[in-house]
Amino acid sequence: MKNLFIRRKYSMKHIISIVLSLLLIFSNIPLVFKVNEKNVTATQLGHVKFFEEDISKHHTRIASFNALHLGWDNDKDYKKMASIINNFDLVGIEEVMSPKGLEEVVNILNEVSTSKWSYHISNKKVGRSTYKEYYGYIYNDSVDFICSNGFYPDKNDLFERDPYGATFKIGKVDFTYVLLHSIFGDSKEVRMKENSNLDKVYNYYQNNNKIEDDIIIGGDFNLSADYPAFDLTKIDKINYALNPVLKTSIGNKGLVSAYDNIFYSKHTKEIISAGAYDFTNSNFPSIRKTVSDHIPVFIVLDTSEDDDGIGAKIVISVPKEQENIEEPSDIDAIIEKNTNITEDPVHVIKLSNDGLEK
Ligand SMILES: [Ca+2]
Ligand SMILES: [Ca+2]
Numbered sequence: 001m002k003n004l005f006i007r008r009k010y011s012m013k014h015i016i017s018i019v020l021s022l023l024l025i026f027s028n029i030p031l032v033f034k035v036n037e038k039n040v041t042a043t044q045l046g047h048v049k050f051f052e053e054d055i056s057k058h059h060t061r062i063a064s065f066n067a068l069h070l071g072w073d074n075d076k077d078y079k080k081m082a083s084i085i086n087n088f089d090l091v092g093i094e095e096v097m098s099p100k101g102l103e104e105v106v107n108i109l110n111e112v113s114t115s116k117w118s119y120h121i122s123n124k125k126v127g128r129s130t131y132k133e134y135y136g137y138i139y140n141d142s143v144d145f146i147c148s149n150g151f152y153p154d155k156n157d158l159f160e161r162d163p164y165g166a167t168f169k170i171g172k173v174d175f176t177y178v179l180l181h182s183i184f185g186d187s188k189e190v191r192m193k194e195n196s197n198l199d200k201v202y203n204y205y206q207n208n209n210k211i212e213d214d215i216i217i218g219g220d221f222n223l224s225a226d227y228p229a230f231d232l233t234k235i236d237k238i239n240y241a242l243n244p245v246l247k248t249s250i251g252n253k254g255l256v257s258a259y260d261n262i263f264y265s266k267h268t269k270e271i272i273s274a275g276a277y278d279f280t281n282s283n284f285p286s287i288r289k290t291v292s293d294h295i296p297v298f299i300v301l302d303t304s305e306d307d308d309g310i311g312a313k314i315v316i317s318v319p320k321e322q323e324n325i326e327e328p329s330d331i332d333a334i335i336e337k338n339t340n341i342t343e344d345p346v347h348v349i350k351l352s353n354d355g356l357e358k
């Protein structure tokens, strides 16, 4: 009887350990996958469904938004896009397919809002296949566009869509805002591999302009920020702003993945809170079709003082080849043909240099 009991106990343990091993092998879950609340220093606002009108004078909202093929000839509800962006002062945008997408949003904002709005677009599209995306920024007149910092020079092709950065000043705070739309990839391993290079991106932009300490990296990383791939805490205590369990992409029945986030370092103490703007009102399928399959993530910045103080006299070195905009590709030509909108690539580079709109 005693023998039987011991044997049973042993076999239960054995079974549990086998089951756990199988779970680890087949579930694709990395070994470290726990939210460490201590890591999140910004006050967590969670899913914000409504913004109070009167944000404090010295507070500003900066967002990152994957705008799902913005500027293609699709069924985009530009009025809705503009009403979403109107809640922020500066929005970094991923999945910009043509300048006219940004232009359309800015035109509507200038009609409906009391602020004056502008945009900046990267001087070329990036991607490994014929499918390529621009990065863009939409901002109002409380924001000074200082300069483009260009693309991360991706000599070893670590990123499918090379990260892009630009420097802004709001109130007394200047900062470089880097955008990245990481690879989607067939497997988590591919995404982890690409995102594990985020330290190089941070170091590049930090060294690119030595008098600017505030490097903020926002984007759609196609991976939640607590994956060990984002091993950034050793450099300047870089951390994610949003709790990595906060869902930011839209499925047909609800919010699904926590792929969007914003990273910042110990130098950017000006960040006081973070959240995601859930504008869906639970209309998930129609929002996916007419707006995006993501919601914006944002940080709130206190702009009353900047501890790197020197101000925005920037000396940056943009690699020579980035000064020339690429000729529109065949895909551009097709879009132009379908929409009867002609793009002037020369004008685009003018935009990237002075940040003024047409
Ligand atoms: Ca690349
Ligand atoms: Ca600064």
Ligand SMILES: [Ca+2]
Pocket (backbone or CB within 6 Å): 213, 214, 267, 268, 269, 270, 306, 307, 308
């Ligand atoms: Ca600072």
